[in-house]
Amino acid sequence: TGYITYDEGFGNTGSCQSEISFINGEKGILRYRGYPIEQVAKKSDFVDSSYLIIYGELPTEEERHDFLRELIKTCNIDTRMVRQFEAFPPSAHPMSILTSMMGSLSSYYPELSTNDRVLDLENFDRSCASAISKVMTVAAMSYRISNGLPINYPKKDLSYAENFLHLMFSSPNDEYHAPKEVAEALDLILLLHADHEQNCSTSTVRMVGSSGANLFASVTAGICALWGPLHGGANMGVIKMLEAIHAEGDDGSRFIEQAKSGKSGKRLMGFGHRVYKNFDPRAKIIGKACERLLEALGTEDPCLEIARNLEKAALNDDYFISRNLYPNVDFYSGIMMRAIGIPLDMFTVMFAIGRMPGWVANWHEVASAPKGKINRPRQVYQGQVERDLPESYNRR
Ligand code: CMC
Numbered sequence: 386t387g388y389i390t391y392d393e394g395f396g397n398t399g400s401c402q403s404e405i406s407f408i409n410g411e412k413g414i415l416r417y418r419g420y421p422i423e424q425v426a427k428k429s430d431f432v433d434s435s436y437l438i439i440y441g442e443l444p445t446e447e448e449r450h451d452f453l454r455e456l457i458k459t460c461n462i463d464t465r466m467v468r469q470f471e472a473f474p475p476s477a478h479p480m481s482i483l484t485s486m487m488g489s490l491s492s493y494y495p496e497l498s499t500n501d502r503v504l505d506l507e508n509f510d511r512s513c514a515s516a517i518s519k520v521m522t523v524a525a526m527s528y529r530i531s532n533g534l535p536i537n538y539p540k541k542d543l544s545y546a547e548n549f550l551h552l553m554f555s556s557p558n559d560e561y562h563a564p565k566e567v568a569e570a571l572d573l574i575l576l577l578h579a580d581h582e583q584n585c586s587t588s589t590v591r592m593v594g595s596s597g598a599n600l601f602a603s604v605t606a607g608i609c610a611l612w613g614p615l616h617g618g619a620n621m622g623v624i625k626m627l628e629a630i631h632a633e634g635d636d637g638s639r640f641i642e643q644a645k646s647g648k649s650g651k652r653l654m655g656f657g658h659r660v661y662k663n664f665d666p667r668a669k670i671i672g673k674a675c676e677r678l679l680e681a682l683g684t685e686d687p688c689l690e691i692a693r694n695l696e697k698a699a700l701n702d703d704y705f706i707s708r709n710l711y712p713n714v715d716f717y718s719g720i721m722m723r724a725i726g727i728p729l730d731m732f733t734v735m736f737a738i739g740r741m742p743g744w745v746a747n748w749h750e751v752a753s754a755p756k757g758k759i760n761r762p763r764q765v766y767q768g769q770v771e772r773d774l775p776e777s778y779n780r781r
Pocket residue numbers: 394584614615616617619644645647651652653654655656657658659660708710713714715
C-alpha cells in the first residue's frame with residue numbers, strides 16, 4: 386500500500402491545518418490567534434482569551450456580556466448528576482471523577498450532543514459555554530463531595546476564577562472571598578493553559594472529533610489524555626518531586642545528579658518540552674507571577690527555594706543545556722496552586738479547566754471543516770510475516 390513514513394511520537398508531523406494558536410519552539414513564541422502570549426497575559430483575562438481562542442477575535446463589550454451570560458446560564462449541572470458523584474468510592478482520583486462526569490454530559494444534555502454535525506454546530510454556542518462552565522462546577526463539586534463537604538453553587542456576580550474559588554472553599558456559614566491577588570493568579574494560570582497547538586490532549590480531541598463525535602465526548606477524551614504524568618500530570622509531579630527532595634534533606638543537587646543519570650526513571654519534572662527548545666514563554670510569565678503571589682500572601686515555601694536551586698543548577702548544567710531542557714509552565718504553576726490552597730490531586734484538574742477553551746476551539750475547527758476527513762494514521766508493521774495456523778489447531 387505504498388511507502389509509510391514513520392515519525393516517532395509525531396515529532397515532525399503536521400496533523401492538521403489550524404488557525405488557533407501558533408508556536409515557534411526555537412524562538413519561544415506562543416500566540417493565541419496571532420496575539421503574543423505576553424500581551425494576552427498582561428492585558429486580557431481567562432474569559433476574553435477563551436472567547437478569542439474559540440471565536441477568533443477578542444469579544445466586544447456586548448459579546449463578552451452575552452458570553453458571560455451563557456457561561457452563567459450553563460454552569461449548574463442536572464441534579465441527577467449531583468447524585469452520580471455519590472457513587473464514586475471516597476478514594477477516587479478527581480481526574481477519574483472528572484472524566485466520568487464530563488463524559489456523562491452527553492446523557493443529560495442529548496440535544497447538545499447528537500453526533501449530527503449540523504445540529505451540534507447549530508447548538509455550538511450553548512455546548513461550548515456548557516463545557517467551559519460545567520468543567521469548573523464538576524471539578525469543584527467532586528472536591529467537595531470526596532471530602533464529605535456540602536456542595537456550593539456558582540454565583541452570578543463573581544468572575545470565573547472567583548466562582549471556582551467560592552465553589553471550592555465556601556461553606557454554608559462561612560463564605561470564601563478570594564483575595565484579589567489569589568483570583569488574579571488563578572485567572573492567569575488558566576489563561577496560560579488555554580491553548581497550546583497540537584499537544585497530546587488537543588490532538589486527541591481532534592482525533593475523536595474527526596469521527597463526528599460530539600463536543601462533550603471529544604473533550605472528555607482530551608481530559609483522559611491530559612491525565613498522564615508526561616502531560617497534565619506534570620504539575621503534580623513537580624510538587625511531589627520538590628516535597629520528596631525536601632523530605633530527604635536535599636537542596637536539589639543530589640536530585641539533579643539522579644535525573645541526569647536516568648536512574649530509577651527520575652526526571653526533573655517541569656523541565657523539557659517537545660516543542661520549546663530555548664524557553665517556554667509561559668514559564669517566564671508564570672515564574673514572575675509566582676514570586677509576586679508568594680510575596681503578596683507572605684508564604685514561605687521551602688519547595689520554592691528548592692525549585693530555585695534546581696532551576697539554577699539545571700540551567701548551568703551541560704546535560705540539560707545540550708538537550709535543550711528548560712523550565713516549562715508546570716514548573717511554577719504547582720507552587721502557585723499550592724499557595725492558593727488547591728489540593729495536590731486537583732492540579733491536573735486545574736489544567737483541564739484551563740485547557741477547555743483550546744479543546745473546544747479545536748473541536749469546532751474539525752467539526753466545521755468543509756471536507757471533514759476522519760483522522761486515520763497508518764503504522765509501520767513490525768510483526769510476523771505471513772504464516773499458516775498450525776495443522777493441529779482447530780476450534781470449530
Ligand atoms: N529530566 C531529565 N532528562 C530529561 C527530561 C527531564 N525532565 N526531559 C527530557 N530528558 C532527556 C531524556 O532522557 C532524553 O535524553 P537522552 O537523549 O540521553 O535519551 C532527552 O532529554 C530527550 O528527551 P525525550 O523524552 O526524547 O523528549 P520529548 O520531547 O519526547 O519529551 C517531555 C518532552 C516534556 C515529555 C520531557 O521533557 C519530560 O518528560 N519532561 C518532564 C515532564 C514534564 O515536565 N512535562 C510537562 C510538559 S509541558 C506541559 C504540557 O504540555 O503537558
